[in-house]
Amino acid sequence: MKATFEVLRARDDGWIFQLKIGGHQVVLHSNTYRTLAGCLNGVESCREHSPYDRFYGRGEDQVRFTFHVMASNNRIIGLGCVSASAAEREIAIGLVKRCVQDARTLIARTGDEKK
Template sequence: MASTFHLKKAKDGQFHFNLLAGNGEIILSSELYKAKDSALNGIDSVKRNAPREGAFESKAASNDKHYFVLKASNGQVIGQSQMYASASGCRQGIESVRRNAPDAALRDDS
């Protein structure tokens, strides 16, 4: 199975998306968007920025877990990962987004 952006509508009427790896695991999640077009623009931004050098920032949470954010060239966060037990797992997650995002299909369930 190829990677997919899964666009959904939240209970409050806002939109969000997840990038799913080929195995169905969530590898990146978006913020909430008020308009569907804004969420679609967010997906396009992830596709454009994922291969860009310096687009990812690794972080450590207070519980010693690791995660990363993907930033647009203007510095705005456009997606965040799930928590990883190790820094190496976090690095693998970044590489997965870098590889999968540019060609991921869209599944629109909004």
């Protein structure tokens, strides 16, 4: 399945990335980075850590199931989509693990593509 890291300008004048699967479904997004370079570093950190289960945190409350990806320093680099069940959350994590390495990076402001 094709995946793309889209790097976008945030509303507060920073930068965010989101990982889209199949061209439209956002399965992971970042917090805001101050610079484009910082955001691109976040994408690379996500590529490095996402394939390994030990870098995932999982959470849940009464109605939703969440996950996040952490770097080796335990800082959160990506927030996963909210799921209605633990099984759906695990499917989303599996998609991230499988697709992140081959995902292209598209900088929305310029249309530049990085690999």
